[in-house]
Amino acid sequence: MPELPEVEITRRQLVPLLVGRLIAAVRTSAPSYFFITSPRVLKRRLPGRRVIELRRLGKYLLADLDDGQRLLLHLGMTGQLFGHGAASVRLLSSTRGAALAPESQTARFSPDRHTHLQLSFADPGPDVYFRDARKFGKVQLLRPGEGSPRLERLGVDALAWTGARLFAASRRRRIPLKALLLDQSVVAGIGNIYADEALFLAGLRPTRGAARLTRPEADHLVTAVLAVLHRSIETGGSSISDYVQPDGSDGTYQDERRVYGREGEPCPSCGTPITRRVIGQRSTHYCRRCQC
């Protein structure tokens, strides 16, 4: 599932594909829960508008349009945003991808039934696609000045987090540390992978009660969160299932994971097999010797 680093990389690569361009035409799939704003309204209100900025809030992308409307995009579990010309086997359905010879798997993408939104522009540059095989992604067009409960309930963006804010948010919270990191109303952008990796780096056990965090530990944990997120952005994010960069390339952070998805493998620091436990319905990975 794309988390802050993947969404930030998507944003950076989409900026030249969106910002400054005049939307000429909109194609969509049939109405579904993917569309918070109906395809009919998107097709009426997007053409003729120019994108002036593309911002990220937690795991959301927000395109500001020249008339004050805002286009909200969320990648959900398997969403892919990219430009025409991108090539990756991850942009093909699994049956189609598996049927192709390795050398054909980099064939250029052409819109398929999982392509729910296609933006064409007045200039001859590339179209932009939003593809999502499982449709947990979201598209919403906000009117000028219209608020969004989804955005308003977000806490501070994880890249702007501080030890003081974490410490304040953890007081009297009767939940595990891991659950606090995943609470988007406390800190926006952290998901399962980066929570596990940051807790390992900070030497803190995910099951530890949030209220038992000390002030220095809060600083360590935020430092670890920032290190993990920045390193992932640097390496192009984690391409574990569907995530691709908008140019079709894979991230490589998954190769640097120390604990996430490594149950039973030796801890990179002490060799103890990595433990996996379910916390709040999420798989959680940690070293029971290094993290307390």
Ligand SMILES: [Zn+2]
């Ligand atoms: Zn260890």
